[in-house]
Amino acid sequence: MSKGSGVRPTWPLYLLFFAVAGLVGATISFGLLTDSLVALGIPDPGPVTTWGLPFFRAVGWMLAALSVGSFMFSAFYISPKVPDNDNSRLVQAPLTVDGDIAARTGAFSALSFGLVALLMVPLVLSDVSGTPFRDTLAPDMWGVAVSQVSTAQAWAVAAGFALVVGVAGLIFRKWIAQPLLLVGAVLMIVPLGMEGHAAAGGAHDYGTNSYLWHLVGMVVWIGGLMALIAHGRRLGPDMELGLRRYSRIALFAIVVMVVSGLINAAVRVEWSDWLTTTYGYILVAKSVGLLVLGFLGWAHRVITIPRINSRPRLFLRFAVVEALIMAAVTGVAITMGRTPPPAPRDPNLSQMAIQMGYDLYEKPTLANVFTMWRFDVMFGTIAILITVGYLYGVWRVRSRGGTWPWLRTAMWLSGTVTLFVTTSSGLGMNMPATYSMHMIVHMILSMVVPLLLALGGPLSLIMAAYEPGEPGTPSPHDWVVAITRAPLLKLLTHPLVNTMQFLFFFYVLYIFIPFYELMISEHAGHLSMNWVFLLSGYLYFWELVGPDPVPVKRPTAIRLAWLVGSMPFHLFAGLYLMQLTTVMGESFYLNLGLPWELNLLEDQRVGGGIGWASGSFPMGLVFLLLFLGWRREDRATEVEYDKKADAGEIDEYEVYNEMLARMADGRGTPPGHQEDEFRKR
Template sequence: MRSTWPLYLLFFVVAGLIGATISYAFLTESLTALGIPDPGFVTTYGLPFFRAVGWMLAALAVGSFMFAAFYISPRVPEGDNDRLIKAPLSVDGHLASRTGAVSALCFGLVALLMIPLVLSDVSGTPFVQTLRPDAFGVALEQVATAQAWGVVAAIALVTGIVGLFLRNWASQPLLMLGAILMIVPLAMEGHSASGGDHDYGTNSYLWHLVFMVVWVGGLMALVAHGRRLGPDLDVALRRYSAVALFSIIVMAVSGLVNAGIRIEFSDWFTTRYGLIIVAKTVGVIVLGVFGWLHRAWTIPKVQANPHDRRLFRRVAIGEVLVMAAVTGVAITMGRTPPPPPRDPNLSPMAVQIGYELTEEPTFLNVWTMWRFDLLFGTIALLLAAGYLYAVWRARRAGRDWATSRTVWWLLGCASLVLTMSSGIGLNMPASYSMHMLGHMILSMVVPLFLVFGAPLTLLMTAFKSGPPGRPGIRDWAYAFTQSRLLRIISNPVVNLVQFLFFFYVMYLIIPLYELMISEHAGHMIMNAIFLVSGYFYFWEVVGPDPIPHRRPTPVRLAVLFVSMPVHLFLGVYLMQLNTVMGQEFYESLFLPWNPDLLVDQKEGGGIAWAFGSFPLAIVFARLALDWRREDKAETKVYDDKVARGEDDEFESYNQMLARMNAGGEQRDDYYNKEFGK
């Protein structure tokens, strides 16, 4: 087994040198466009170099945790995949997880270094002068890019430190999620987050970055697994190939969408910025085809001779080097000024939310407006496609699946697309009443429909358990139902508190609400919280998925009774509040119909008061029916036991009555003899 860190360093250096060299070549044009003095060689060369290295580190962290979680089988007790949740990592899994943790820590340190580098870059100040504590504070207070790197550093350092101490399989999916979250703040800044259509630009950039690190990081982790002579390389190859193919498709589509938003097609071949986009796109597509063909050819050879991996390593290492080069090219886009925007005279509304609103929203016209939401709309379509694929697999295997559950799931997906892409989603950033209507649907309608679809049960129905000791999709889903995390979340008190907390906190803390609505990232975070919080709430209360330690129906009814008046109280509170939340932001939009903001806010309170009771009433009816069915089932089981004479308490009661009856007859004989009766 040979160490892979020298190869990692080679990948990092290639990406950093290419990104820094190309960026440095464009230095004069960039500084002229930005109108700032030259901050010096350390910044102009170091910033793109460490940015490229940082992306490679983030990719390695994601790929390593992904391998430890899903590609490298842990030491399942006695080979029983149903006990996966208790499995420690294997030696290979431990090495992959440690690599992910160290990579996350290094990425966090690079993120801290980027804060003074960014300040030096945007201000034209030499790098050494930005290392002063007061300059560091200025960067975090006033420079958006530096703030993003600060958040990245916090998430990365926490993920890395926690990852160093966790050695069980159950923690690896969570660490992978933490590694992905590290890069999310960086998708919220840069060229994509400014100008017209920046909602499309930011969302497409987020898709692009997430799947870039999955693709690049997964291949680096695969190379490391092959060099370690780790077991089940054929399984890892097969699983990674499917993920890589999907990642390449997402990267190509999202990259083209992002480029099409920012520059005209004619500029693709006549400007430096356009040529970088073309080179990057061609590189991604060629690499994707080459990689897929390589793995399709390699998998049979590895299966035929698991011990001869030299050919795989040679080709895979070359592929990663080209990936590193493409990453370096992509980094230069952040240092190259794009061509002038299509519309240089954007309105304040287009600058703030990315598009124009010309009509006041009404009950009818919100359904005639349309702007597809690239984030939540795409997620909904992917969820629908994945669910239908699983249903197809289940029925192909001869297993039954209720059509009603499929209908519920598709209703949830359709509701998400319609809410976020119609006039409701379009007006959520600009109108408090539309924001509250969207909030109600995202937290109380879409999750309820999705919960009734029982997705975990479907996964455990559609997929078979993997070979002993080599868990698959069905085993991962079952392990989640047995996890300590689920036990905590499904605790009635915890579940109720999280649901009400996220429902209230952004409205009772007015400065927080104003901060969230003023940024596209804030809208995305709020909508994601509404969906996830609502899903966990309804999943525990009425979900048909198997949840161990689920509380009896009367307890869940009590949870519902507690939450209903709280929702009503929020609506009343908002209807009586005379302080306009987010007034400065809403006024900065200059909406053409000049709404009365206080009236609009009170209408939002009325929506919260009236709307929230309908889904909760449906849940109450469902729980009441469940209680009645459970009571009938218990009564039938009890009657059957009595009929078979298997109920000890019932038999003891009958014997007691018999003794009492016998004693009564003896007393009657005594009285008859004594008193002549």
């Protein structure tokens, strides 16, 4: 590129951002080193670990943010090269030059994050053991780190995710892969959100869930801005479009960061500790940084966005300063992981509070589970957000003069209310404590909530709420259409694959007893199980009875046949659990110290019966919906043939042959009925 072109590379700025984050984190951590070592009771691990661990931890977070922001940019902030400017062909669209650069940046950032994560494994072991860094590089020490140090294990898992995302990002270069790569980039940071101060002690369910929200908001906010800076320095097209889209996401991200940060701080720190402890001082510094960044974000919306076309350099100057402050705040924030928090409010936590994050005081009954409430920061928040989002979509449809079926709205709201109540009432509170309550919540989250949400038709609502974009500039309407035509989704919604994935998670969790014990013993396991229940169930019912489009909409009779064929497998699992004589998760349940008597084997048999019986109702409802749909399709086909026959468009033999053909592929009505219809003619 020529010197006079005005196009400037961004990698020097990336290095500057990384250096600022790393040096701020390392400097603060070094200043607090003595107090940290005394509090933790470990020897000094040496200068490499003392400086290297906070430096590379901060750099790692900045790399993760850049990866997330770059994939979000290539997926949604600018338009791809749509063939013939026909947005209906978005699924085939390659990336533009700018999109391709962003995607490669995301891929290389993920790979670099993976390498940093691998480096963090011996650094973490060195830090927690006081062993010099060079000694932790031995192969046998890696095994010790991953098996015995939870933080090192989290970094190792994050490295695995990152390397997969990075390699996939270099291979798949079409637009349709970018949303999936974005999801993968977010998943890179999830293991790191499951460890640390937030995952330990009382109320760790609040601490972990709020910390996850905080991390996702951070990488979306910081990464998106870095991606926009790079695009602006390349003088790329669609800058105003990308900036406006980012501005909306950034506003949501900063709200998420502030609220989740306050929740996390309230769990771990008394308000009086904010100005009297080292940990509190770091929280204050981080909070001030967030306020400054919030002001700069407001300035972007008011000053730079309206002038982006006439004064693009103004945005870049603002954005670079904002990114530098973000990097400094990131450096401050990572020091919290190495700074001992103040003493807990209750130093004498029960075993139950240590394991679950809270105490239970009475045996759950059908009545009192709805008098116990503990807001679920993860799924309770999601229930609220998707409720608001759906109602906003309905409002958009009606404001454009359209209509939306009230029954679909009722189904969606029923699903979100059920999700909220299940996870935030006594049902969710008692889920980790007893097998029977675990099974109740499992069945609701995998069969009831997904079925209701699928019947709400959210994808159809998005397509109705947003108009197709201008040619070559896809809108949310076009994104949804393209995603429903994605090749991967076509594979996942094949009846065989879809049925197998739905059964797989159920059987793997309950048939392999050690896996079940592992999942219930950690908050990360509970969180993962609930996500899997919801997503697996939604995919299953979306293809089976959902009104939303799928890549291949198979005849109702075929879907009904798949349901009938799979129902015995659902019932068998419940019967198996009812007859099992080994108590699953016995040591975990015994160590909770519940304040009521509980026969674990009998409770497990009750849970198996719940799994067997409760699965019958939603499956019966699905069967009824499919059967009624089959009958409607058949009647509509008959009416169509009757009209054609009466009009003389087809003769009787053609009608009869068509009926036989429909019978052969499962789309027809019972043979006797078809023979009667033919004779009537």
